Structure formats: structure tokens, C-alpha cells
Amino acid sequence: MPDMQVRVLGDKITARNLVDRKFKTMRISFNMLMPLTEEYAAVYAILPTMVSRVTKQYPDYTALSRYLSALYGASLSASISKVGDNQLLSVAVSGISNKYALEGENIAGELTALMCSALFDPYLDEDGFFPEESFRQEKRQLLETIEANFNDKKLYAKQRCTEIFFEGEPAAVSHYGTKDSLSALKREELLEAWRNVLRESRIEILVLGDCDFAAVCKNISAKLNFRREALDLHNKIVLKCDKPKEVVETMKLAQSKLVMAFRAGVTPEDSAATKVMSVLFGGSPSSKLFLNVREKMSLCYYCSARYSEVKGAIFVESGVETANIEKARDAILAQLEDIKAGNFSEEELQFAKLAMINSYKSVSDSLYSLEGWYIGQLFAIDTLTPEAMVDVVSEISRIDVINAARKVTLDTVYVLKGEA
Amino acid sequence: MEKYVKIENKRTGDHYYQYKHPTGLDIIIYPKTNFRTTYAMFSTKYGSIDICFRKNGEDRVTKVPAGIAHFLEHKLFESEDGDAFARYAAIGASANAYTSFESTCYLFSTTQNVYEALGILLDFVQSPYFTDETVNKEMGIIGQEIRMYDDDPGWRVMFNMLEAMYHNHPIKVDIAGTTDSIAQITPQYLYDCYNTFYNLNNMSLVIAGNIDHEYAFSMCDKMLKDKEPITVERVFEDEPAEIVKPYVEEKLSVAMPLFQFGYKEDASAGVVDEKTLATTEILLEILASESSELFKRLSDAELVNEASFSYEFFEGEGYSSIMFGGESKDPQKVADEIKKEVARLKKEGIPADSFEICKKSLYGVNISGLNSASNIANAITSLSFKNREIFRYIDSYADITHQDVENRLHELMHEDKAVLSVVFPDN
Numbered sequence: 095m096p097d098m099q100v101r102v103l104g105d106k107i108t109a110r111n112l113v114d115r116k117f118k119t120m121r122i123s124f125n126m127l128m129p130l131t132e133e134y135a136a137v138y139a140i141l142p143t144m145v146s147r148v149t150k151q152y153p154d155y156t157a158l159s160r161y162l163s164a165l166y167g168a169s170l171s172a173s174i175s176k177v178g179d180n181q182l183l184s185v186a187v188s189g190i191s192n193k194y195a196l197e198g199e200n201i202a203g204e205l206t207a208l209m210c211s212a213l214f215d216p217y218l219d220e221d222g223f224f225p226e227e228s229f230r231q232e233k234r235q236l237l238e239t240i241e242a243n244f245n246d247k248k249l250y251a252k253q254r255c256t257e258i259f260f261e262g263e264p265a266a267v268s269h270y271g272t273k274d275s276l277s278a279l280k281r282e283e284l285l286e287a288w289r290n291v292l293r294e295s296r297i298e299i300l301v302l303g304d305c306d307f308a309a310v311c312k313n314i315s316a317k318l319n320f321r322r323e324a325l326d327l328h329n330k331i332v333l334k335c336d337k338p339k340e341v342v343e344t345m346k347l348a349q350s351k352l353v354m355a356f357r358a359g360v361t362p363e364d365s366a367a368t369k370v371m372s373v374l375f376g377g378s379p380s381s382k383l384f385l386n387v388r389e390k391m392s393l394c395y396y397c398s399a400r401y402s403e404v405k406g407a408i409f410v411e412s413g414v415e416t417a418n419i420e421k422a423r424d425a426i427l428a429q430l431e432d433i434k435a436g437n438f439s440e441e442e443l444q445f446a447k448l449a450m451i452n453s454y455k456s457v458s459d460s461l462y463s464l465e466g467w468y469i470g471q472l473f474a475i476d477t478l479t480p481e482a483m484v485d486v487v488s489e490i491s492r493i494d495v496i497n498a499a500r501k502v503t504l505d506t507v508y509v510l511k512g513e514a
Numbered sequence: 515m516e517k518y519v520k521i522e523n524k525r526t527g528d529h530y531y532q533y534k535h536p537t538g539l540d541i542i543i544y545p546k547t548n549f550r551t552t553y554a555m556f557s558t559k560y561g562s563i564d565i566c567f568r569k570n571g572e573d574r575v576t577k578v579p580a581g582i583a584h585f586l587e588h589k590l591f592e593s594e595d596g597d598a599f600a601r602y603a604a605i606g607a608s609a610n611a612y613t614s615f616e617s618t619c620y621l622f623s624t625t626q627n628v629y630e631a632l633g634i635l636l637d638f639v640q641s642p643y644f645t646d647e648t649v650n651k652e653m654g655i656i657g658q659e660i661r662m663y664d665d666d667p668g669w670r671v672m673f674n675m676l677e678a679m680y681h682n683h684p685i686k687v688d689i690a691g692t693t694d695s696i697a698q699i700t701p702q703y704l705y706d707c708y709n710t711f712y713n714l715n716n717m718s719l720v721i722a723g724n725i726d727h728e729y730a731f732s733m734c735d736k737m738l739k740d741k742e743p744i745t746v747e748r749v750f751e752d753e754p755a756e757i758v759k760p761y762v763e764e765k766l767s768v769a770m771p772l773f774q775f776g777y778k779e780d781a782s783a784g785v786v787d788e789k790t791l792a793t794t795e796i797l798l799e800i801l802a803s804e805s806s807e808l809f810k811r812l813s814d815a816e817l818v819n820e821a822s823f824s825y826e827f828f829e830g831e832g833y834s835s836i837m838f839g840g841e842s843k844d845p846q847k848v849a850d851e852i853k854k855e856v857a858r859l860k861k862e863g864i865p866a867d868s869f870e871i872c873k874k875s876l877y878g879v880n881i882s883g884l885n886s887a888s889n890i891a892n893a894i895t896s897l898s899f900k901n902r903e904i905f906r907y908i909d910s911y912a913d914i915t916h917q918d919v920e921n922r923l924h925e926l927m928h929e930d931k932a933v934l935s936v937v938f939p940d941n
Contacts, residue, residue, distance in 0.1 A: 116548035159805035166878030241769035348664040380603035395658035448606030455625035
């Protein structure tokens, strides 16, 4: 891992140096964080794709695609996600490193300029609005993305559970907005919303792979010449559930889905033991859920646990035969009770820690893993490198794990019941 | 003389070591020494389509139930003294396996204890152990997996297309088999197929990442078990050039229709070489990528979206298809537009600038692919089972001419061989 370096480029604007010459590619991602609200989720969701669909220099979608293809298959991309109670709007460029350019092009330089033009000087039509055609296309595609999520029943069940689990918290709101709110969007409101995002968001720029950090910072800084009023972002963690919820929905499916959500009972600062505990519980092929519920009892084809530290939540997802839903649910809870009671071997604990250490050590080998690593820590008080996490996890003891498990409370059980 | 050769490539600056082991195993080690991860794949050229075969030139043809390759993949992780997952877990390596139409691959990825991990891989794949009890238990787990795929509209739309395209070729059968076919599987079938296809002459070991090749080769020398070489000939029923039917549909719980549209191509001459493969990929990039006229037309007419529209050259022993897939409110119209664009390009020719742009784009995609150890190992394995070599494949892009792509266009995508499969919402 090369020297880490964070540069402050403005009010709540930082750039992180993740340059590493061993890669044959480079990537710059520009990440804007805004509070997640029902009112604005849809308009913010459409903005990253709006600004990156066409640019002033390439006001036609196909012309922009051709430019990127000719730049050795480079990309200008947009994405939307959720980080706790906040909505993350990302625009990124990536391409091969300059040394592989066949005609001496400065690929990283061209892509930085392209990204800046998309972000700070988007293409507007003669009325001064985002173009109608782009708006119509992006709105449709976003609506289709929401519909497509319904096709993947594993994803759909997880989404429904998330909504029920976080009811009343911003995290319950879909980061795409709802179909209704998207349909109701007017293109005239987009420009104002985009200006708000540029002014108010917390901005994290990640510079990754084989490129020149200083040059990228310099080129982006030159464009950050507008007034900023960055918001204070909030992220609430509910530590305990007093009254568990259960929701059953039915659908024509061969296999049912069971998703269980727990409050982990810890904030990100105290989460190391919870991380180990959740891997021991259901985060690897040597976990209790995999070995017992899936392998020994043959109750599920998949059954795994994932801890989301930002919101202090643990989700257990499984695919089960309809007749086995109750059995699977009891078996999953029994595994957690076992951990609380200390019914796990030193070996099982060691396996969980080794699996985590392996995955932490491999983060630096992929630009996407590195990006995900630092995005995942936007609300951490101290940002840790993957290497530092290796040390933290190594120190976690058996008692730490038992105590972490004892803080966990069941909050939501969601069943998507298959009916022939 | 060294027992292995070093293969270097100027364009990418990369190299690998190749060792044809005396047991018959092909071993390739691709160093990525600045990386922490090592990714290894021990694979057999044995997939779901291998349900009828002839051993050592015998007259007798052996037929087995569908789904054994995948069943074996699940079972090999078990041995008399425990489970390979647990052995990997004890050293902190992450392990997995998968079965495709033509191969079964066992893999690990690790940043620690790499030689121990290699030792486990070489050991368990060479040590089968099945009993009635373990086979019966696995039927429950695989039954669940098959049912999960029954609910997967993307999987259904693909296999429905293959069923409408192929009369006899087993490519149309689900990789995991069917609930009925797996019910017929016995330990004896598993041993028979194992002893046939897990012969080292029919296998490869590919490792990419941070590993010392000399030491890894010496481990192979110690651990590879010499066995009587076996030759396996895959036997397929004659497959007519014609499709079964041009259209198939099913209803499932989806929000928007899904489609898979493909042309059945001539597979009689066997799999294509590196240059033809690269030529076909350039052709598809020109025809259907986001920078294409076709994509613009489909997208402007709100018929496809960027997130789901895809295209692929899908080929192997006895099957070959150019196919397109995605979500659309009107799949029939998408199919019509694709046919129209193919006809137009055949008539008017491919624009020279589109050819140049797409060639550069795919060069970049190939360079990017060399960033990741898992990509490299997967690419080398799947290429080599089809007698292709990775650097020859990457370099072939530079030699391809506009005329090559034009010629390829005229060989492919004939309207009478087109099949459209649609999954509609069930309400």
C-alpha cells in the first residue's frame, strides 16, 4: 500500500490519494453525500446520470460513447447508493493508464477534464435547462431499474425487509426515490437541485490506480471556485429493539425468502467485535449459519449474515422451502443464542478472524474494493486502512465476541412466501 | 534445460510460466508480484454438456443422467476426514467452485499461506469420497438450488431460448440437471464420471498472483498422482442446422418483460481460433455497444436500457450463438430492430471509423482485464480449454482488418436461424 494522503480541497471537500502504479488502469470517483429524504431522493437520484449522459463538448449520447470507446474503452459513469441515513451521488471516470495508450494520449488528463465538465459545466439547452431528451431517457431508465429490482427475488426480499426495519428513519427511503416521485419530476427543477448538491453536499474524491494525484487535484481544484455551504450530515443508530416486527407477503415462487434484521447494539467506533461475531455467525463458508443451517440441516440453499456498521444492523438472508420457513427461522436464532452462550470453539473464532484478515489484505488489489472500503467509512471517526483493521481484528477475544452477540436484538422478520 | 517455458508479451509487459507436467496436467503460473492476492484454479474440461461420451476409443458409448458434473463439484469438497472448506478456513484462504457448460473449476483466493492453500487444492480435487448417505443429503441441497433457478427469470429466459434453438444438444439442459435427473445419481455414477474426466490429461492448473513459480512447480511434482492416461471423446447426437422454433414465451413474476434473442450459428467446424474470436467481438461491439447506431435507435425508441442490454458470442463444442438480452416493454420490436440493423450492415458495409473505435475500445478492455488475478486465471482457463492462448488472443486485435470484420459479418446472423425468448409478467 503506497503512502496515504488526504488533501482538503475546500469546505468539506477532500481528495484521497489511492494511487498505485501496479494497476494498469486509473479511476477517479467524485462522491457527493446528501441527507436521504422522501422529498428529494428521486431528484437527487436522477442527477448523476443526467450530468454524465452528455457533456457540453459531446451533447449527443452516441458521440460521447464513441469518444470514450476511442479513448480505449474509458468510461464516465454515475451511480446512486445509500450510506446510512444519507444518499450518495457518485460520478466517476476510469480508463487504462497512460503508458498503454497507443498514440501517446493523456488518458487520465482527458478523463479528469471530461468529469469536471460533466460536474461543473453540464450541458444545458437553449432554455437553460437539462435537455428534455436526456431527462426523458434517464427517468425511464431509472424507473426500469426500480422495476428490475423486483425481478431478483433475493434482492427484492432484502429491500422489503430494509424498508420495514428502518421504518421512520431516513434509511428506510429508497435511494432511487419512489416510482411516483420519479414520475412526477419536472426537468425544470433539476438544475436548481444540482446546484444545491454542489453547494451543500459533503464531497469525497477518490483518486485510484495508475495516475498522478497532484495533477488530478490541481485540475479539480481549479473548478471548485463556487460558493459552498456544506450541510452537517446525520446518521442515527438505534441500539436496541423492544418490539420485534413480523411481516409475511406472498408471491408465485418456487422458493420462499426469509430475511431477518437485527439491531447490533453498537456504534461504528465499537464495532470490531461485532464484525468478528457476524462473520462467525454467518459471514463465511465456515460460519455457523453455513455449516449448520445450510449444510447439516439442509434447510436453505443460501443462508448468510451481513453486518452494516453505518446503521448498526445485521441482516440474515436465506432462501428456503415454504414448508421449512419456521424451522429455518428457529435454527437461525438458535445459532445466535449459541454464540451468546459461548457455544463456539476457539477454532471457529480463529477461522472467522482469518477469513476477515484475508479479505482486508486483498482490498488493496482492486480499485473497486479500495473505493468501497473508503466509502464504507465515511461516518467513521477515524478512517482506518485495511492493514490497520487486520491488527484490530487480531486482538478480538472470545469474551469480546460473546459480549457483542449479547448486544444483538431481533427487530424484523420478513417472509416472502412462495405459492404455487 | 528448464522443465517449463516462460511466455512473454511485449504489448502488456506481462509474462507467465508454462509447465506441461509428466502426469499430463497443463500448469500455468502468471506472476503478479506487486499484488498481495494469489488466485488459483484447478479445473477439469468437464461440464454439464458431457452426458454422453466414449473412453479410450472404445466402441461403447456411456450415457449418464444430467447434472453429474455439478453434483461432483458439490461432493468433492468432502473427504473421509472432513471438508475442504474447513481446511481452507483454518489457513484463512477463501475457496469456491463452479460448474459451467464445459468445465468444472475449483479455486482459492488468498493473501496468506499460499503454498498450504495450493496443497489443499491439489489434494482434495484428487481425492474423491462419496457414500450413499452423503449423496442423498446433497440431493436436498441441489434440489433447493434448482428451485431457486426456477424463480430466476434471467436464467429461465436463457434456457427457454436454448431449448427453442437446439433439438438435441445438451446445452439446452440446466447446468444443475433436473429434479428427476439428479434423483438417478448414485455413488457409482459419480466415481465413473470422476475417473473419466478428472484424469490429469483432461485438466489444468492456473495460478495468478504473488507466488514463486519454481516452488509451486515442485509442489506439483510431489503431489500430482500419476494415473493411466485416459482419452475422452464427447459424443453428441446430430444437431440439425435449423432451429426448433423461432419464438418461445413464459410467464413469471417480473415487472417488465425480459428477452433473449439469438442466432444459431454453424458449430460444425469446432470452436474458433483466437483471431476469429477477437474479430467476432469487434463485430459485436460495432453492432450493439453503447456507441452503436443500433443501441441509439433502441434506446431512443425506449426499447432497451443501459443497465440490462447485453450481447455475447456464446460458443463451445457443438454449439454456437450470437445472442442479445435485456429488459424491454416490446421484445418483438427489439428483435426486429436487431435483424434490420444486421441486414443494413450486411448491405451497406461497416463504417471504417466505427471499426477503428471499437478495436481500440476492446484493446483497453483487455488491458484492464489484466489488473486482476481472478480475471487472468479465469480467462486463461476458459481460453485454454478451447485451445486458445491469452497473449495470442490479445495480440490478434492488432492484426484484424476492416475486411476481416466484414467477412465475419457475412458468415453470421442469418434471419432463418433467429430465436426470440420472452418472459412476460404473470399478471
